[in-house]
Amino acid sequence: MGWLLVLFTFLSALYLALPTPHHSYDAVAYPLDVEPAVDTGPSERLWHDYHILYSPLGYALQALGGQAGLHPLMTMQMMNALAGALVARLLAALLLEQTGSRLLASSSALALAFCVSFWYFSPNAPAYVVSVL
Numbered sequence: 001m002g003w004l005l006v007l008f009t010f011l012s013a014l015y016l017a018l019p020t021p022h023h024s025y026d027a028v029a030y031p032l033d034v035e036p037a038v039d040t041g042p043s044e045r046l047w048h049d050y051h052i053l054y055s056p057l058g059y060a061l062q063a064l065g066g067q068a069g070l071h072p073l074m075t076m077q078m079m080n081a082l083a084g085a086l087v088a089r090l091l092a093a094l095l096l097e098q099t100g101s102r103l104l105a106s107s108s109a110l111a112l113a114f115c116v117s118f119w120y121f122s123p124n125a126p127a128y129v130v131s132v133l
Helices: 002-017 025-040 053-065 074-100 103-115 117-123 128-132
Strands: none
Touching: 002 074, 002 103, 025 053, 025 074, 025 103, 053 074, 074 103, 074 117, 074 128, 103 117
């Protein structure tokens, strides 16, 4: 199972090395809601029904990232990059279990990781990759 770790590490490093410089409104709005919730405590705007997993993860990571001096948008991009790599790794593990073919599993995971729509969201900040996870 070492190759699954290599796959996850490779995709994580790639997504983390290439964060997108272009963001949609949603990608900017949510991280900017996280920052005041972490800094001052009012978290009413942070908890959204449609961000059930993204909200607590974003809050926890920004609590750590803020101490390291990271901007909330960068913290969310890092979270999505790791989540995107984990989704591809989980796909590879599931396909390996079902087919027994390491080549098919790794090829399919890389195809997902490099397809345009998944690539667009993985180094970005909206909640979609965490939702897929």
